Amino acid sequence: MATSASVRWISTTQHEPWRELAAPSLGEVRGMPSVFLQTDDPQQRIEGFGASFNELGWTSLAHLDERDRDAVLRQLFEPGTGLNLTRCRMPVGANDFSTDWYSYDETPGDLALEDFSIEHDHATLVPFIRAAQRHQPELTLWASPWSPPTWMKVNGHYAAAKASPLSPGVDNGIRDDQLGAEGTDMMRLDDDVLAAYAAYFGRFVDAYADLGIPVTMVMPQNEFNSAQIFPSCTWTPEGLAAFVRHLGPAMAARGVDVFLGTLERADDGLVEQVLVDTDAARWITGIGAQWAGKRAVPYLHRHHPDLAIYQTEQECGDGRNDWRLARHAWFLMKHFLLHGATAYMYWNMSLLRGGVSRWGWAQNSLVVVDPDTRTFEFTHEHYMLQHVSHFVAPGARRIPTLSYTGHENQLAFRNPDGSLVIVVQNDLAEEMAMSFFIDGQALEVTLPADSLNTLVVAA
Structure with a gap:
């Protein structure tokens, strides 16, 4: 031939x-x-591919010498080199792959946010993102919280559940009377609290903009139906709509989009119940879905073609980074992109071998770092993603x-x-x-x- x-x-x-x-x-x-x-x-225009900036990503890369760390970042971000990541995710405060719980304002009752500060992020997330920007100056980010500040929640705790089979022996200090549940609002829905939380988002966007890091879209809550041992907060659709009525104007004033998400249930009705609130729906320009939410995506794309769809977190495996999960990763990419997704997000960029989080869950990553030998390797899922992201440029049409x-x-x-x-x-x-x-x-x-x-x- x-x-x-x-x-x-x-x-x-x-x-x-x-x-x-x-x-x-x-x-x-x-x-x-x-x-x-x-x-x-x-068909749909592809915005780009990305992954999430998590604290444990940066602390794992810190085990490498400067040359190897730069080689990893070049492979992830430099145009034409490897993955060509351009559209990435970050948390608003702590997530499940942070070093521990924190928020940007833990002063009870501080509705004026006088003690708001992103100082914590200067040790991990800020240098991580800046290192990526050196290889991809056009990098843009979107963000979502895993939990509001504890004083904004009805249970006064960052989590919503005790240890599970995924995290045996992990004690987050939550009491029985503080446990959350799917289908409830763990967020306080008083207007003054919701207004303060919308301002909290605004202060976050502004603080990162001052550092030259553009956050161009936000989602109100990661996995709003999941009560977890790690930072989490359940919301009802009605609660989300009430918050979006505050969040939308605060973000519009900054030129920042609001997507509804992240949806982790195969129930498009959870989205529809927010969109029927016209005062909330007017601010929503897209939908974010992950995990079982993938089964709601075909309906949402068909019935809301005006809303962009992001796949927001690839299912994250078990820390073994084997070929079995890489084959599943291809299935996930194919499903989301065939059903209208305009952006696709991997989850952890880098983790130590075994991939165990602060809350005991082992997960996969694009890069695995061995802290003993101070070496790294790219995983099967890295190459699976690269088969699409290396060649499909922002602006491509499916x-x-x-x-x-x-x-x-x-x-x-x-x-x-x-x-x-x-x-x-x-x-x-x-x-x-x-x-x-x-x-x-x-x-x-x-x-x-x-x-x-x-x-x-x-x-």
């Missing part, structure tokens, strides 16, 4: 990541293609595909420069021949067994 400079082919298997293969030329159609690219029907042979394991995109990107998985234990029909020509390949592949067709 003749090679051609007009087509590039990258393939990853469990034992051979990111291997460049001899690319075929586009040729005449010799039979029924496996997949038709519907290039005349472009291209629908059609298969009369039943093959539905691919994504396709048209970049702003006109190039086409096809990402396709062969999930069989043997090679698989495939052909793609592209504007009257055929692209024929034989995919390695159990592989993810990216084919780039130049404009």
Whole structure:
């Protein structure tokens, strides 16, 4: 098969990541293609790909020497090098992968926020983000809290649950009378408290803007139905709507978007119940979904095409970073992007080997750091994400595909420069021949067994 400079082919298997293969030329159609690219029907515009800036990401990278740490960040952020991350997430205060609980104002009753300060972040999140900006100056961020300051909550505690099987032996100090529950508002809904919390968001955005770090979108709560051992806060849709009525104007004054999320339940009705409040809905420009929320996304995209959809946190695994979870990562990317997502977020960028959080949950990451040898490695999920994010530029449009042979394991995109990107998985234990029909020509390949592949067709 003749090679051609007009087509590039990258393939990853469990034992051979990111291997460049001899690319075929586009040729005449010799039979029924496996997949038709519907290039005349472009779909959603892709904003970008990202991950979350978490404190344990930076403290893990601190075990590396400066040269290796810079190499990791270059791979994650530098345009044209590795993942090309451009649109990332950060917490408002502590999250489950912080070093411990904190908020920006823990002074009880401080409605005027006289003691507000992001000083805590200068040890971890600020240097982490600034290090990324050195490689990607166009980096933008969005943010959500895991818990409001404790004095704004009805239980007066940062968490909502005791230890679970995911975190055995972890004691967060919560009392039985402080436990939260799904379907309740753990946030105090007094207007003066909600107004103060909206101002808290504003002070956060302003403080980061003063540091040259743009936060351009916020969501009111991470996983608003989940009562967790770590920082968390449950809300009802009515409670969220009441808060968004305060949050929306505060963010609009700063040119910051408000998305509704993050939705972690397969229940689109939770979103609809907020949107029926027209005074809240007028401020909402998008929806964020993660975990089981993925099953609500097809409906939400179909019935609210005017709202952007973000996949806000890739399911985060068990700390083993194995091939099994990497294959699942591809399924998740495919599902969200096929159903209208405009941005896709991985979760932890970097963790120590084992990936255990302050609250005892082991999770996966793009980079694993060994603190004993002071070395690092990129994980299977890193390469899975790179197969899409390295080649699909911000501003690309997803291209629908059609298969009369039943093959539905691919994504396709048209970049702003006109190039086409096809990402396709062969999930069989043997090679698989495939052909793609592209504007009257055929692209024929034989995919390695159990592989993810990216084919780039130049404009």
